Amino acid sequence: MASPSSMTTTSSTTSKLVFSGCSTSSSSSSSPRLLPLTTATTSSKCRAFHFHRRFNPLRHVHLRPCKNPTTVFAQTISPPSFIAAAMATEPSAKVIDGKRVAKEIREEVAAGVSKMKEALGVVPGLAVILVGDRKDSATYVRNKKKACEDAGIKSFEACLPKDATEEEVLKHISSFNNDPAVHGILVQLPLPSHINEQNVLNAVCIEKDVDGFHPLNIGRLAMRDREPLFVPCTPKGCIELLHRYGVVIKGKRAVVIGRSNIVGMPAALLLQREDATVSVVHSRTKNPEEFTREADIIISAVGQANMVKGSWIKPGAVIIDVGINPVEDSESPRGYRLVGDVCYDEARQIASAITPVPGGVGPMTIAMLLSNTLTSAKRIHNFN
Numbered sequence: 148m149a150s151p152s153s154m155t156t157t158s159s160t161t162s163k164l165v166f167s168g169c170s171t172s173s174s175s176s177s178s179p180r181l182l183p184l185t186t187a188t189t190s191s192k193c194r195a196f197h198f199h200r201r202f203n204p205l206r207h208v209h210l211r212p213c214k215n216p217t218t219v220f221a222q223t224i225s226p227p228s229f230i231a232a233a234m235a236t237e238p239s240a241k242v243i244d245g246k247r248v249a250k251e252i253r254e255e256v257a258a259g260v261s262k263m264k265e266a267l268g269v270v271p272g273l274a275v276i277l278v279g280d281r282k283d284s285a286t287y288v289r290n291k292k293k294a295c296e297d298a299g300i301k302s303f304e305a306c307l308p309k310d311a312t313e314e315e316v317l318k319h320i321s322s323f324n325n326d327p328a329v330h331g332i333l334v335q336l337p338l339p340s341h342i343n344e345q346n347v348l349n350a351v352c353i354e355k356d357v358d359g360f361h362p363l364n365i366g367r368l369a370m371r372d373r374e375p376l377f378v379p380c381t382p383k384g385c386i387e388l389l390h391r392y393g394v395v396i397k398g399k400r401a402v403v404i405g406r407s408n409i410v411g412m413p414a415a416l417l418l419q420r421e422d423a424t425v426s427v428v429h430s431r432t433k434n435p436e437e438f439t440r441e442a443d444i445i446i447s448a449v450g451q452a453n454m455v456k457g458s459w460i461k462p463g464a465v466i467i468d469v470g471i472n473p474v475e476d477s478e479s480p481r482g483y484r485l486v487g488d489v490c491y492d493e494a495r496q497i498a499s500a501i502t503p504v505p506g507g508v509g510p511m512t513i514a515m516l517l518s519n520t521l522t523s524a525k526r527i528h529n530f531n
Protein backbone atom coordinates (compact mmCIF):
# COMPACT_ATOMS: atom_id res chain seq x y z
CA MET A 148 0.00 0.00 0.00
CA ALA A 149 1.14 3.54 -0.63
CA SER A 150 2.89 5.38 2.11
CA PRO A 151 0.77 8.08 3.79
CA SER A 152 2.73 10.86 2.10
CA SER A 153 1.96 9.46 -1.32
CA MET A 154 -1.77 9.20 -0.69
CA THR A 155 -2.56 12.36 -2.59
CA THR A 156 -5.19 12.79 -5.27
CA THR A 157 -3.11 13.27 -8.32
CA SER A 158 0.59 13.81 -8.42
CA SER A 159 1.87 16.69 -10.46
CA THR A 160 4.00 16.51 -13.55
CA THR A 161 6.58 18.54 -11.70
CA SER A 162 6.84 16.08 -8.84
CA LYS A 163 9.63 13.51 -8.59
CA LEU A 164 9.66 10.96 -11.38
CA VAL A 165 9.45 7.33 -10.43
CA PHE A 166 10.03 4.01 -12.07
CA SER A 167 7.04 1.91 -11.38
CA GLY A 168 6.28 -1.36 -13.03
CA CYS A 169 3.02 -3.25 -13.08
CA SER A 170 3.18 -6.90 -12.27
CA THR A 171 5.20 -8.23 -9.39
CA SER A 172 5.76 -11.29 -11.56
CA SER A 173 8.77 -11.59 -13.86
CA SER A 174 6.81 -10.49 -16.94
CA SER A 175 7.17 -6.85 -17.90
CA SER A 176 4.20 -4.50 -17.57
CA SER A 177 3.85 -4.06 -21.30
CA SER A 178 3.72 -7.73 -22.14
CA PRO A 179 0.28 -9.33 -22.07
CA ARG A 180 -0.52 -11.40 -19.00
CA LEU A 181 -1.66 -14.90 -19.85
CA LEU A 182 -4.70 -15.68 -17.77
CA PRO A 183 -5.43 -19.17 -16.54
CA LEU A 184 -8.18 -20.86 -18.52
CA THR A 185 -10.67 -20.65 -15.67
CA THR A 186 -10.21 -16.91 -15.30
CA ALA A 187 -10.41 -16.39 -19.03
CA THR A 188 -13.68 -18.28 -19.29
CA THR A 189 -15.21 -16.41 -16.39
CA SER A 190 -14.17 -13.03 -17.65
CA SER A 191 -15.44 -13.59 -21.17
CA LYS A 192 -18.78 -14.86 -19.84
CA CYS A 193 -19.32 -12.13 -17.34
CA ARG A 194 -17.52 -9.25 -18.93
CA ALA A 195 -19.82 -7.14 -16.92
CA PHE A 196 -20.92 -3.84 -18.31
CA HIS A 197 -23.89 -3.29 -16.10
CA PHE A 198 -25.94 -1.42 -18.65
CA HIS A 199 -29.07 0.58 -18.40
CA ARG A 200 -31.10 -0.25 -21.47
CA ARG A 201 -32.28 3.37 -21.69
CA PHE A 202 -29.00 4.95 -22.75
CA ASN A 203 -26.08 3.03 -24.06
CA PRO A 204 -23.32 4.77 -25.96
CA LEU A 205 -21.72 1.40 -26.68
CA ARG A 206 -24.27 0.54 -29.30
CA HIS A 207 -22.26 -2.21 -30.93
CA VAL A 208 -22.49 -4.38 -27.83
CA HIS A 209 -25.40 -6.81 -27.59
CA LEU A 210 -27.38 -6.62 -24.39
CA ARG A 211 -28.73 -9.76 -22.89
CA PRO A 212 -29.41 -10.95 -19.38
CA CYS A 213 -26.67 -12.94 -17.69
CA LYS A 214 -27.37 -16.03 -15.62
CA ASN A 215 -26.97 -13.82 -12.59
CA PRO A 216 -30.61 -12.72 -12.16
CA THR A 217 -29.81 -9.37 -10.61
CA THR A 218 -27.56 -8.06 -13.31
CA VAL A 219 -27.82 -7.23 -16.96
CA PHE A 220 -24.62 -7.94 -18.81
CA ALA A 221 -23.48 -6.74 -22.14
CA GLN A 222 -21.76 -9.34 -24.20
CA THR A 223 -20.40 -9.84 -27.58
CA ILE A 224 -21.29 -13.30 -28.94
CA SER A 225 -19.74 -15.79 -26.48
CA PRO A 226 -16.78 -17.58 -28.04
CA PRO A 227 -16.04 -21.23 -27.26
CA SER A 228 -13.79 -21.51 -24.22
CA PHE A 229 -10.64 -22.42 -26.18
CA ILE A 230 -11.03 -19.21 -28.19
CA ALA A 231 -11.71 -17.33 -24.98
CA ALA A 232 -8.44 -18.66 -23.62
CA ALA A 233 -6.59 -17.37 -26.66
CA MET A 234 -8.42 -14.05 -26.41
CA ALA A 235 -7.34 -13.72 -22.81
CA THR A 236 -3.95 -12.54 -23.97
CA GLU A 237 -5.63 -9.60 -25.75
CA PRO A 238 -6.85 -6.52 -23.92
CA SER A 239 -10.62 -6.67 -23.95
CA ALA A 240 -11.95 -4.05 -21.53
CA LYS A 241 -13.93 -1.22 -23.08
CA VAL A 242 -11.99 2.02 -22.91
CA ILE A 243 -14.05 4.76 -21.25
CA ASP A 244 -13.16 7.78 -23.34
CA GLY A 245 -13.20 10.75 -20.97
CA LYS A 246 -11.79 13.08 -23.57
CA ARG A 247 -14.72 12.40 -25.90
CA VAL A 248 -17.35 12.68 -23.15
CA ALA A 249 -15.73 15.89 -21.83
CA LYS A 250 -15.92 17.40 -25.32
CA GLU A 251 -19.62 16.51 -25.52
CA ILE A 252 -20.26 18.13 -22.13
CA ARG A 253 -18.31 21.25 -23.08
CA GLU A 254 -20.44 21.57 -26.22
CA GLU A 255 -23.61 21.13 -24.15
CA VAL A 256 -22.40 23.86 -21.78
CA ALA A 257 -21.55 26.17 -24.70
CA ALA A 258 -25.10 25.71 -26.04
CA GLY A 259 -26.54 26.48 -22.59
CA VAL A 260 -24.38 29.59 -22.25
CA SER A 261 -25.53 31.04 -25.57
CA LYS A 262 -29.17 30.26 -24.74
CA MET A 263 -28.82 32.19 -21.49
CA LYS A 264 -27.03 35.07 -23.17
CA GLU A 265 -29.75 35.31 -25.81
CA ALA A 266 -32.61 35.15 -23.32
CA LEU A 267 -31.24 37.34 -20.50
CA GLY A 268 -28.15 39.05 -21.89
CA VAL A 269 -26.21 37.45 -19.02
CA VAL A 270 -22.82 35.78 -19.55
CA PRO A 271 -21.74 33.27 -16.87
CA GLY A 272 -18.45 34.24 -15.18
CA LEU A 273 -15.79 32.11 -13.46
CA ALA A 274 -13.07 33.56 -11.19
CA VAL A 275 -9.89 31.58 -10.55
CA ILE A 276 -7.38 32.36 -7.81
CA LEU A 277 -3.88 31.00 -8.27
CA VAL A 278 -1.25 31.39 -5.56
CA GLY A 279 2.40 30.58 -6.23
CA ASP A 280 4.34 29.31 -9.21
CA ARG A 281 3.68 25.56 -9.40
CA LYS A 282 3.94 24.64 -13.06
CA ASP A 283 1.15 22.06 -12.95
CA SER A 284 -1.27 24.47 -11.24
CA ALA A 285 -0.45 27.20 -13.77
CA THR A 286 -1.18 24.72 -16.59
CA TYR A 287 -4.52 23.69 -15.08
CA VAL A 288 -5.54 27.34 -14.62
CA ARG A 289 -4.53 28.16 -18.21
CA ASN A 290 -6.56 25.18 -19.45
CA LYS A 291 -9.57 26.27 -17.39
CA LYS A 292 -9.36 29.77 -18.86
CA LYS A 293 -9.16 28.41 -22.40
CA ALA A 294 -12.08 26.04 -21.77
CA CYS A 295 -14.15 28.99 -20.47
CA GLU A 296 -13.32 30.98 -23.59
CA ASP A 297 -14.39 28.09 -25.84
CA ALA A 298 -17.70 27.73 -23.97
CA GLY A 299 -18.44 31.48 -23.97
CA ILE A 300 -17.90 31.81 -20.19
CA LYS A 301 -16.16 35.00 -19.03
CA SER A 302 -13.10 34.31 -16.90
CA PHE A 303 -11.58 36.39 -14.14
CA GLU A 304 -8.18 35.67 -12.68
CA ALA A 305 -6.16 36.63 -9.63
CA CYS A 306 -2.56 35.41 -9.75
CA LEU A 307 -0.71 35.95 -6.49
CA PRO A 308 2.97 35.34 -5.69
CA LYS A 309 3.94 32.31 -3.60
CA ASP A 310 4.61 34.54 -0.56
CA ALA A 311 1.14 36.15 -0.70
CA THR A 312 -0.54 36.28 2.69
CA GLU A 313 -3.75 34.51 3.64
CA GLU A 314 -5.37 37.95 4.10
CA GLU A 315 -4.58 38.86 0.50
CA VAL A 316 -6.18 35.65 -0.75
CA LEU A 317 -9.24 36.28 1.43
CA LYS A 318 -9.51 39.84 0.09
CA HIS A 319 -9.69 38.54 -3.48
CA ILE A 320 -12.31 35.97 -2.51
CA SER A 321 -14.39 38.65 -0.84
CA SER A 322 -14.19 40.87 -3.91
CA PHE A 323 -15.29 38.00 -6.21
CA ASN A 324 -18.06 37.07 -3.74
CA ASN A 325 -19.45 40.59 -4.15
CA ASP A 326 -19.03 40.85 -7.92
CA PRO A 327 -22.34 40.14 -9.72
CA ALA A 328 -20.50 39.27 -12.95
CA VAL A 329 -18.85 36.33 -11.16
CA HIS A 330 -21.01 33.21 -10.77
CA GLY A 331 -18.29 30.73 -9.82
CA ILE A 332 -15.13 31.05 -7.71
CA LEU A 333 -12.33 28.54 -7.34
CA VAL A 334 -9.01 28.57 -5.56
CA GLN A 335 -6.50 26.36 -7.35
CA LEU A 336 -5.12 23.69 -4.98
CA PRO A 337 -2.71 22.98 -3.46
CA LEU A 338 -2.03 26.30 -1.74
CA PRO A 339 1.43 27.19 -0.38
CA SER A 340 1.85 25.61 3.05
CA HIS A 341 1.75 28.91 5.01
CA ILE A 342 -1.86 29.50 3.92
CA ASN A 343 -4.64 27.76 5.80
CA GLU A 344 -6.65 25.93 3.15
CA GLN A 345 -9.66 25.55 5.42
CA ASN A 346 -9.93 29.31 6.08
CA VAL A 347 -9.70 30.01 2.37
CA LEU A 348 -12.27 27.43 1.24
CA ASN A 349 -14.68 28.51 3.98
CA ALA A 350 -14.56 32.07 2.65
CA VAL A 351 -16.02 31.24 -0.78
CA CYS A 352 -19.73 32.01 -0.73
CA ILE A 353 -21.58 28.69 -1.13
CA GLU A 354 -23.73 29.97 -4.01
CA LYS A 355 -20.52 30.46 -6.04
CA ASP A 356 -18.58 27.43 -4.73
CA VAL A 357 -18.29 25.69 -8.13
CA ASP A 358 -15.51 23.42 -6.80
CA GLY A 359 -17.94 22.15 -4.15
CA PHE A 360 -15.26 22.25 -1.43
CA HIS A 361 -17.11 24.49 1.06
CA PRO A 362 -17.91 22.46 4.20
CA LEU A 363 -21.62 23.22 3.82
CA ASN A 364 -21.66 21.73 0.33
CA ILE A 365 -19.62 18.70 1.43
CA GLY A 366 -21.81 18.31 4.53
CA ARG A 367 -24.96 18.28 2.44
CA LEU A 368 -23.36 15.74 0.10
CA ALA A 369 -22.80 13.48 3.10
CA MET A 370 -26.37 13.73 4.41
CA ARG A 371 -29.42 11.86 3.19
CA ASP A 372 -32.22 14.03 1.76
CA ARG A 373 -29.97 17.10 1.55
CA GLU A 374 -28.77 18.55 -1.73
CA PRO A 375 -25.40 20.26 -2.10
CA LEU A 376 -25.42 23.31 -4.37
CA PHE A 377 -22.29 21.94 -6.08
CA VAL A 378 -20.45 18.63 -6.21
CA PRO A 379 -16.62 18.58 -6.55
CA CYS A 380 -15.65 18.37 -10.20
CA THR A 381 -13.38 15.31 -10.39
CA PRO A 382 -15.64 12.88 -8.47
CA LYS A 383 -18.65 14.30 -10.30
CA GLY A 384 -16.79 13.56 -13.54
CA CYS A 385 -16.16 9.96 -12.41
CA ILE A 386 -19.88 9.36 -11.78
CA GLU A 387 -20.84 11.14 -15.01
CA LEU A 388 -18.59 8.73 -16.93
CA LEU A 389 -20.26 5.75 -15.26
CA HIS A 390 -23.69 7.18 -16.14
CA ARG A 391 -22.84 8.03 -19.72
CA TYR A 392 -21.42 4.55 -20.25
CA GLY A 393 -24.55 3.01 -18.77
CA VAL A 394 -22.81 1.37 -15.81
CA VAL A 395 -25.35 0.45 -13.13
CA ILE A 396 -24.15 1.66 -9.71
CA LYS A 397 -27.16 0.79 -7.56
CA GLY A 398 -26.60 -2.32 -5.45
CA LYS A 399 -23.01 -2.76 -6.62
CA ARG A 400 -19.93 -3.11 -4.46
CA ALA A 401 -17.63 -0.16 -4.94
CA VAL A 402 -14.16 0.50 -3.63
CA VAL A 403 -12.63 3.94 -3.51
CA ILE A 404 -8.86 3.89 -3.11
CA GLY A 405 -7.69 7.09 -1.39
CA ARG A 406 -9.59 9.42 0.97
CA SER A 407 -8.52 12.91 -0.12
CA ASN A 408 -10.91 15.85 0.30
CA ILE A 409 -10.75 16.61 -3.43
CA VAL A 410 -11.51 13.15 -4.84
CA GLY A 411 -11.60 10.05 -2.61
CA MET A 412 -13.94 11.23 0.14
CA PRO A 413 -16.52 12.95 -2.12
CA ALA A 414 -16.35 10.05 -4.63
CA ALA A 415 -17.26 7.63 -1.83
CA LEU A 416 -20.17 9.88 -0.76
CA LEU A 417 -21.43 10.14 -4.33
CA LEU A 418 -21.30 6.37 -4.88
CA GLN A 419 -23.22 5.91 -1.64
CA ARG A 420 -25.85 8.39 -2.81
CA GLU A 421 -26.16 6.21 -5.92
CA ASP A 422 -26.95 3.22 -3.67
CA ALA A 423 -23.63 1.41 -4.04
CA THR A 424 -22.12 -0.38 -1.06
CA VAL A 425 -18.89 1.48 -0.59
CA SER A 426 -15.54 0.64 1.01
CA VAL A 427 -12.75 3.17 1.28
CA VAL A 428 -9.24 1.79 1.11
CA HIS A 429 -6.46 4.06 2.37
CA SER A 430 -2.85 4.17 3.53
CA ARG A 431 -3.64 2.37 6.81
CA THR A 432 -5.78 -0.37 5.26
CA LYS A 433 -4.36 -3.83 5.79
CA ASN A 434 -4.45 -5.97 2.65
CA PRO A 435 -6.10 -3.37 0.38
CA GLU A 436 -6.11 -5.87 -2.49
CA GLU A 437 -8.61 -8.05 -0.60
CA PHE A 438 -11.19 -5.25 -0.53
CA THR A 439 -10.46 -4.19 -4.07
CA ARG A 440 -10.88 -7.74 -5.41
CA GLU A 441 -14.49 -7.72 -4.16
CA ALA A 442 -15.45 -4.57 -6.05
CA ASP A 443 -17.67 -4.27 -9.12
CA ILE A 444 -16.58 -0.63 -9.43
CA ILE A 445 -13.15 0.71 -8.48
CA ILE A 446 -12.34 4.42 -8.24
CA SER A 447 -8.65 4.88 -7.57
CA ALA A 448 -7.31 8.27 -6.50
CA VAL A 449 -4.04 7.83 -4.65
CA GLY A 450 -1.39 9.26 -6.97
CA GLN A 451 0.77 6.11 -6.88
CA ALA A 452 1.84 4.82 -10.29
CA ASN A 453 0.63 1.31 -11.16
CA MET A 454 -0.28 0.47 -7.57
CA VAL A 455 -3.40 -1.54 -8.45
CA LYS A 456 -2.23 -4.76 -10.11
CA GLY A 457 -4.27 -7.10 -12.28
CA SER A 458 -4.48 -9.54 -9.38
CA TRP A 459 -6.39 -6.92 -7.34
CA ILE A 460 -9.23 -6.77 -9.87
CA LYS A 461 -12.41 -8.82 -10.00
CA PRO A 462 -13.13 -10.10 -13.53
CA GLY A 463 -15.61 -7.76 -15.19
CA ALA A 464 -15.07 -4.84 -12.79
CA VAL A 465 -15.36 -1.27 -14.05
CA ILE A 466 -12.32 0.87 -13.26
CA ILE A 467 -12.14 4.64 -12.97
CA ASP A 468 -8.51 5.66 -12.62
CA VAL A 469 -8.06 9.19 -11.27
CA GLY A 470 -4.29 9.02 -10.73
CA ILE A 471 -2.06 11.08 -13.00
CA ASN A 472 1.51 9.99 -12.26
CA PRO A 473 4.66 10.84 -14.21
CA VAL A 474 7.06 7.95 -14.79
CA GLU A 475 10.45 8.20 -16.42
CA ASP A 476 10.40 7.38 -20.12
CA SER A 477 13.51 8.12 -22.14
CA GLU A 478 11.59 7.49 -25.38
CA SER A 479 9.11 10.28 -24.67
CA PRO A 480 10.12 13.79 -25.81
CA ARG A 481 9.33 15.10 -22.32
CA GLY A 482 11.47 12.38 -20.66
CA TYR A 483 8.41 11.07 -18.84
CA ARG A 484 4.94 9.79 -19.56
CA LEU A 485 1.77 9.82 -17.48
CA VAL A 486 0.31 6.65 -16.02
CA GLY A 487 -2.58 6.01 -13.66
CA ASP A 488 -2.80 4.30 -10.27
CA VAL A 489 -3.94 1.13 -12.03
CA CYS A 490 -1.67 -1.12 -14.01
CA TYR A 491 -3.46 -0.50 -17.30
CA ASP A 492 -2.09 -3.37 -19.40
CA GLU A 493 -3.00 -5.92 -16.76
CA ALA A 494 -6.35 -4.35 -15.92
CA ARG A 495 -7.50 -4.25 -19.55
CA GLN A 496 -7.43 -8.03 -19.65
CA ILE A 497 -9.57 -8.45 -16.56
CA ALA A 498 -11.89 -5.47 -16.22
CA SER A 499 -14.96 -4.89 -18.41
CA ALA A 500 -14.28 -1.17 -18.77
CA ILE A 501 -11.50 1.21 -17.77
CA THR A 502 -10.54 4.87 -18.08
CA PRO A 503 -7.13 5.56 -19.66
CA VAL A 504 -4.53 7.98 -18.31
CA PRO A 505 -4.27 10.49 -19.87
CA GLY A 506 -7.63 11.03 -21.54
CA GLY A 507 -9.90 9.53 -18.88
CA VAL A 508 -11.02 11.40 -15.77
CA GLY A 509 -8.65 14.40 -16.18
CA PRO A 510 -10.55 16.13 -19.00
CA MET A 511 -13.83 15.55 -17.12
CA THR A 512 -12.63 17.76 -14.23
CA ILE A 513 -12.65 20.87 -16.39
CA ALA A 514 -15.86 19.88 -18.21
CA MET A 515 -17.68 19.53 -14.86
CA LEU A 516 -16.29 22.88 -13.72
CA LEU A 517 -17.84 24.58 -16.75
CA SER A 518 -21.09 22.74 -16.12
CA ASN A 519 -21.11 23.83 -12.44
CA THR A 520 -20.44 27.44 -13.51
CA LEU A 521 -23.39 27.44 -15.91
CA THR A 522 -25.60 25.85 -13.22
CA SER A 523 -24.57 28.58 -10.82
CA ALA A 524 -25.34 31.40 -13.25
CA LYS A 525 -28.72 29.84 -14.03
CA ARG A 526 -29.58 29.51 -10.34
CA ILE A 527 -28.50 33.04 -9.48
CA HIS A 528 -30.58 34.44 -12.38
CA ASN A 529 -33.45 32.01 -11.91
CA PHE A 530 -33.12 30.77 -15.49
CA ASN A 531 -34.03 27.22 -16.51
Ligand SMILES: Nc1nc2c(c(=O)[nH]1)N[C@@H](CN(C=O)c1ccc(C(=O)N[C@@H](CCC(=O)O)C(=O)O)cc1)CN2
Nearest residue numbers: 287333334335336337358380381505506507509510512
Ligand atom coordinates in the same frame (compact mmCIF):
# COMPACT_ATOMS: atom_id res chain seq x y z
N1 LIG B 1 -9.37 23.94 -6.94
C1 LIG B 1 -9.03 22.76 -7.49
N2 LIG B 1 -7.74 22.37 -7.46
C2 LIG B 1 -7.42 21.17 -8.00
C3 LIG B 1 -8.40 20.35 -8.64
C4 LIG B 1 -9.74 20.80 -8.62
O1 LIG B 1 -10.67 20.11 -9.11
N3 LIG B 1 -10.01 22.02 -8.05
N4 LIG B 1 -8.02 19.18 -9.29
C5 LIG B 1 -6.62 18.91 -9.55
C6 LIG B 1 -6.05 19.51 -10.81
N5 LIG B 1 -6.95 19.73 -11.95
C7 LIG B 1 -7.76 20.81 -11.94
O2 LIG B 1 -7.64 21.72 -11.21
C8 LIG B 1 -6.83 18.95 -13.15
C9 LIG B 1 -6.04 17.82 -13.21
C10 LIG B 1 -5.87 17.11 -14.43
C11 LIG B 1 -6.51 17.52 -15.58
C12 LIG B 1 -6.31 16.83 -16.90
O3 LIG B 1 -6.99 17.13 -17.85
N6 LIG B 1 -5.35 15.88 -17.03
C13 LIG B 1 -4.99 15.27 -18.29
C14 LIG B 1 -3.48 15.13 -18.40
C15 LIG B 1 -2.81 16.48 -18.46
C16 LIG B 1 -1.32 16.40 -18.82
O4 LIG B 1 -0.99 15.96 -19.90
O5 LIG B 1 -0.52 16.84 -17.96
C17 LIG B 1 -5.58 13.86 -18.40
O6 LIG B 1 -5.70 13.19 -17.37
O7 LIG B 1 -5.86 13.47 -19.52
C18 LIG B 1 -7.31 18.64 -15.51
C19 LIG B 1 -7.47 19.34 -14.33
C20 LIG B 1 -5.77 19.41 -8.40
N7 LIG B 1 -6.13 20.74 -8.00
